[in-house]
Amino acid sequence: MISDHIRKTFTILFVLGFFAYLFGPLIIMSLTAFNSSAFPRVTPWECFSVEWFQFLGKDAKLIEGLQNSIFIGIGVVVLAVPLGLSGALMLTQVKERVRPWYYTVTISPILVPGVVLGISTLLFWDRVGTMFGASRESVFYNGFFLTIIGQATFISAYTMLVFISRLQRFDRVQEEAALDLGATHVQTFRKILLPFLKPAIASAAVLAFLASFENYNTTVFTIVSESTLTTFLAAKVRHGINPSISALAVVIVALTLFGAALHEVFKRRELAAEKESARIAKGEQVTRKSKNRFITDPAVILIFLVTVAGLGTVYFAGTMGLDECKAAVKAEKQRVVQERVKKRQQKSMFQDAGRQALTPVPEGAGARSRPAPGTSNFQGLFSPDNLEGQAGTKETEQEQEKTRAAGTEQFQGIFAPQNLEEQSGASGEQQ
DSSP, X not given: OHHHHHHHXXXXXXXXXXXXXXXXXXXXXXXXXXXXXXXXXXXXXXXXXXXXXHHHHTOHHHHHHHHHHHHHHHHHHHHHHHHHHHHHHHHHHSOTTTXXXXXXXXXXXXXXXXXXXXXXXXXXXXXXXXXXXXXXXXXXXXXXXXXXHHHHHHHHHHHHHHHHHHHTTOOTHHHHHHHHTTOOHHHHIIIIIHHHTHHHHHHHHHHHHHHHHTOOTTHHHHSTTXXXXXXXXXXXHHXXXXXXXXXXXXXXXXXXXXXXXXXXXXXXXXXXXXXXXXXXXXXXXXXXOSOOOGGGOHHXXXXXXXXXXXXXXXXXXXXXXXHHHHHHHHHHHHHHHHHHHHHHHHHHHHHHHHHHHHSOOBOSTTOOXXXXXXXXXXXXXXXXXXXXXXXXXXXXXXXXXXXXXXXXXXXXXXXXXXXXXXXXXXXXXXX
16 A cells, blocks of 8 residues: 555656656746846746737847748648658558668658758759859759758658558558549549548648748758748847747747647547447437537637637736836836945945054154054064165165175285286286
């Protein structure tokens, strides 16, 4: 019993720690978007504000980068989804001996680093443009074209995996029956295989768009002179950030949750429709209406009400009383600064008083200075006047000369300069 209780407690703590580690930074970053501080932080909290969302909407470069990211994401979806579907269909057609090799080759772009893909894409299309003699304004040097091509090289592999997992549940007997009844391959694909792959197509499109939207390693080399949202944010972080980045994160998270909720609603409605069709096929009576409008779905109504209530609460809470709160925060900051200045002045005054207490004070013109406090036991031994008096008297200079001359009498002026002159003159006379 005790061991089971400990195991359950440990499991709960582990799960809570995992979710705290996973969503903790995201929650903290979301809170910084509603703080009026100029730097993204939670503490100290100043005022609840939504002004950074307004500042986000006025950033022209960020909006331009967002538009470029959406445009590139759509282009990647248009190119990567058909490539992935073609690769998945080809995998089902090749022989079993060749299938592992084919699968390895088509999946290999996922294993290549994004930096290598970006540089190789740039160099390859530069060589193609040089071969055809294209100018720098041609499509071979266009940042959007290079980015879509570079990202689609590995994102198409992701989409192919989605289609492969869906095709594993497909019954090939349906295709064979359609072909036996006289249908062409195009009709079989359009009326039998394509409806079966609709969920996989939607999932692959969403996956391709999100992978393109958040990609940085490949995009930073292929975008050339343009910028996407990720490259713009990376450049902005190097020069300093403000809570508008947190506001952007809140918007992206909200849209993601909203899309996930809608997807769940559609999925449940499809399951309900399938169950209803199965009951009708069995001849059971269905009390529920077979066709309900989308707007009357309780889940959709709940999502709409929560969204409106949340946005309204945030807006009114962030605008009402904001000026008064900012004024109070500003006054508090000024008070703190004044207290710091006052403490510094008091500290400097205390230090100046200590220096004056240790500095000797003159009693009058020409008089000796008073001894510094605490030096009375030395009887003025370290007083500066002692050295000045000794160095400034003639008696002291005479005594110093006598001291230098003392001890040189026994040499009888042998080192005097005149001795050398006399000796040099005597030697000349002898010669």
